[in-house]
Amino acid sequence: MxxxxxxxxxxxxxxxxxxxxxxxxxxxxxxxxxxxxxxxxxxxxxxxxxxxxxxxxxxxxxxxxLVSAQRGLLGYFRRTHRNVRDDPDPSMDSTAALALKRLKAEAPRALDSFVWYALAERLAAKGYWAAWMLDHVIARCPHPTQRVDGEVVGRCGSRLKFRPGVGKLEGVCAKCPHEHGAVDEALVEYIGDIYRASFDEEMEARLL
Structure with missing residues (x-):
């Protein structure tokens, strides 16, 4: 970060x-x-x-x-976890370590911001309170900027600014607000793609 x-x-x-x-x-x-x-x-x-x-x-x-090593993000997670919580849960660190290993294996080029959101979603799915993580990340634009053989290999990564939308605030690319526009749906979709690629719930269920 x-x-x-x-x-x-x-x-x-x-x-x-x-x-x-x-x-x-x-x-x-x-x-x-x-x-x-x-x-x-x-x-x-x-x-x-x-x-x-x-x-x-x-x-x-x-x-x-913008892209840290797996060990880098885990170190940041551990430090932030203890700064935020008076009673940090050691098992949450272990779960985060395993989740980051899978996330970085599936999305090695993904910006820290996107990996962090996917990690928070994974920890929440495992029953941990992870809402605090949303205060320790900068939302960034997921708009594709580079493709190789049809595959997206580059994302904008600009900070988001927020403007009034219909019944809510919507995230807009600060660098290219007119070209990229509101990116809320694209952000949710991209993080979901990373999450699903990293955690195959059906396979996990078969292994239990």
Whole structure:
């Protein structure tokens, strides 16, 4: 994840409040958004007892990523779980770990935002209170932006802004509001696709 929810994409560790300014030469050849990040400051991961820490992350420069590793999202989940709840449930961590393994196996390129929503749905289906997770994710636009052989391999990923709809607020792509429009239904459909691909309920029932 990035912006106000940024964490180390490999471990899920929090990032330092102090920014580093390595100079524009470090950003040469990088995408514009990465180059800009280096110019405005980059942070480093800070070791945390709730994440699976690797010494190789020490001193790494990052402002987070839109797609984190499985271990990164799990570390973020564990930290957030304990920040939100006075009585965290250890079994919820274990269930989340198994669910993330399946989600990342089926949708390795899916943005953290979409995986997080699918994870919340899975935990709720398993009987856990997961509503708190909705306050710790940034809703993003799922509009397809790149296809290869008919398969969608890229999503917009812009933050959503919300405008009054019929009897509710509707999410609209902040970057391309006119081209992408309201994306609520597309978001629900895409997260549902990820969920169904990761958790075959009929097969699970046969195994019980």
């Amino acid at each position: 990035i912006e106000e929810l940024a964490h180390d994409p490999q471990s899920g560790a929090p990032l330092s409040s102090v920014k580093n300014y390595p100079g524009p030469e470090v950003g040469e050849g990088l995408a514009d958004v990465q180059t800009q990040a280096y110019r405005t400051g980059v942070r480093t991961p800070e070791q945390h007892p709730l994440v699976e820490w690797s010494g190789t992350r020490e001193g790494t420069l990052t402002n987070g990523e």
